[in-house]
Amino acid sequence: MKEDRPFAPTMARLREAGLRPTRQRLALGRLLFDGGDRHVTAEALHEEAQRAGVSVSLATVYNTLHQFTAASLLREVVVDSARTYFDTNVSDHHHFFVEKSGHLMDIDGEKIAITGLPEAPEGTSFARVDVIVRLQGEPRG
Amino acid sequence: MKEDRPFAPTMARLREAGLRPTRQRLALGRLLFDGGDRHVTAEALHEEAQRAGVSVSLATVYNTLHQFTAASLLREVVVDSARTYFDTNVSDHHHFFVEKSGHLMDIDGEKIAITGLPEAPEGTSFARVDVIVRLQGEPRG
DNA sequence: ACTCTTAATTAGAACAATTCTAATGTGTTG
DNA sequence: CAACACATTAGAATTGTTCTAATTAAGAGT
Ligand SMILES: [Mn+2]
Ligand SMILES: [Mn+2]
Ligand SMILES: [Zn+2]
Ligand SMILES: [Zn+2]
Numbered sequence: 001m002k003e004d005r006p007f008a009p010t011m012a013r014l015r016e017a018g019l020r021p022t023r024q025r026l027a028l029g030r031l032l033f034d035g036g037d038r039h040v041t042a043e044a045l046h047e048e049a050q051r052a053g054v055s056v057s058l059a060t061v062y063n064t065l066h067q068f069t070a071a072s073l074l075r076e077v078v079v080d081s082a083r084t085y086f087d088t089n090v091s092d093h094h095h096f097f098v099e100k101s102g103h104l105m106d107i108d109g110e111k112i113a114i115t116g117l118p119e120a121p122e123g124t125s126f127a128r129v130d131v132i133v134r135l136q137g138e139p140r141g
Numbered sequence: 142m143k144e145d146r147p148f149a150p151t152m153a154r155l156r157e158a159g160l161r162p163t164r165q166r167l168a169l170g171r172l173l174f175d176g177g178d179r180h181v182t183a184e185a186l187h188e189e190a191q192r193a194g195v196s197v198s199l200a201t202v203y204n205t206l207h208q209f210t211a212a213s214l215l216r217e218v219v220v221d222s223a224r225t226y227f228d229t230n231v232s233d234h235h236h237f238f239v240e241k242s243g244h245l246m247d248i249d250g251e252k253i254a255i256t257g258l259p260e261a262p263e264g265t266s267f268a269r270v271d272v273i274v275r276l277q278g279e280p281r282g
Numbered sequence: 283a284c285t286c287t288t289a290a291t292t293a294g295a296a297c298a299a300t301t302c303t304a305a306t307g308t309g310t311t312g
Numbered sequence: 313c314a315a316c317a318c319a320t321t322a323g324a325a326t327t328g329t330t331c332t333a334a335t336t337a338a339g340a341g342t
Contacts, residue, residue, distance in 0.1 A: 020338060022290060043328080057292050062329065078273075081217075081225040082300090083328070096261075099268060112257045117274065118248055120237075123281040127240060132219075132271045133258065140264035161309060163319060184299080198321050203300065222328090224299070 006030060017071035027054040028064050032074070037089040039077065039104040045086075077104060079132055094131035100138055107133065147171060158212035168195040169205050173215070178230040180218060180245040186227075218245060220273055235272035241279055248274065 010029035014021040031048055032038060040048075046061045065086050068074040077085040079097045085104060092109035112131060120126050151170035155162040172189055173179060181189075187202045206227050209215040218226040220238045226245060233250035253272060261267050 020289070022338075024291070041328090059293080059330085060291055063290080076222075078222050079219060081219050081222060084222045096259075096265075098265065105262070107259060111259065112255060114272065115254045115256070116252045118237075118252065120274075120276055121246070121280040124237075124239065124276040124278040127275040127277040130271075130273045130275065131255065132273070133261075134268040134271065135261055135265040136268040137265040139262040161318070163308075165320070182299095200301080200322080201320055204319080 006034060009033070013073060017068075017073060019067060019071060024054075024056045024060050025064055025067075027052070027056060028061065029068075029073075032068070032088050037087070037106060039085050039087050041083050041085055043083070078130070079104065079134075094133070096133045096135055098135045098137075098139060100136070103139075105139075107131070147175060150174070154214060158209075158214060160208060160212060165195075165197045165201050166205055166208075168193070168197060169202065170209075170214075173209070173229050178228070178247060180226050180228050182224050182226055184224070219271070220245065220275075235274070237274045237276055239276045239280060241277070244280075246280075248272070 007026055007030065010026055010033060011021050013033065014025055014029060019025060027049060028045065031045065031052065031054075032040070042058065042061050042065055045065070046056070046058050049056050049061070065074060069076060069086065072090055074086045074088060075090050077087050077095060079085065079095065080102065083102075087104070089106055094107040094109060094112055096105040096107060097103075098105070114129060114131070117129070148167055148171065151167055151174060152162050154170060154174065155166055160166060168190060169186065172186065172193065172195075173181070183199065183202050183206055186206070187197070187199050190197050190202070206215060210217060210227065213231055215227045215229060216231050218228050218236060220226065220236065221243065224243075228245070230247055235248040235250060235253055237246040237248060238244075239246070255270060255272070258270070
């Protein structure tokens, strides 16, 4: 009955990314990556960690989210000029954004096609194309 | 040689929107709407007003931008979680965003077609679809 | 295990964008 | 030209985020 079993995958992820598997990074990594895809804010993840009994400072939550993003374990989603969302789904995809509640939902990147995009202006190239479908009302269920 | 001539269109716009044509709103309206479409931040518009010799507080710039937005004279563009952009082009369109410089460029809404969008989840409806093409590098010219 | 080095964590201060408050000023209407 | 409602303002407050500088912990070498 090894209790450290659930740490192993996160441990591996961190090692692969060249990040030391510290207590804080392991705990945050488990919260982020165990279970399905998630969209979190720093503040929300910090509260979640506290509730889970993990003592980690808000500064470390920010540091960790940015390091994970730099390591492509996360990506940022910009939908609201008031807060930054981090997304555990790093595959090519887009988003529904429920403006009222602040909830994000994935839209598979392969399901959507965008035609008629102008070429990138001279001297530039596409870094990414983001589609944000803003929703009014609240999803049932 | 009427010097108040350039104020007239903004004056009309404000009246139509049910906003009192105050000195500040007229001045900001002229800066925003005389000349082509623009994408501005509150801070940038405030500085521009100062440079133009218009004395207006930053609080009023924020108030005015929000009132203009509520009146559909402007719309907000969310591309950067650090600052809010206001857009004088309220027609249906999308954006190039030059990440390095923070510049926005319009993409005509009719040029782009998006296919394969899932239906809005039950209880919700589309408020808007935003396409943001993030550019790396800097446009020449 | 102990030590050394370097990286990570932290509390709290600092910061930047934005909003709020409450006092003053101005546009409009009668 | 009141009187009232609305607008503007300075400055304080708030929020999300980053920075600083001190402490702690991880990994490597012994
Ligand atoms: Mn917002
Ligand atoms: Mn902020
Ligand atoms: Zn996502
Ligand atoms: Zn635009």
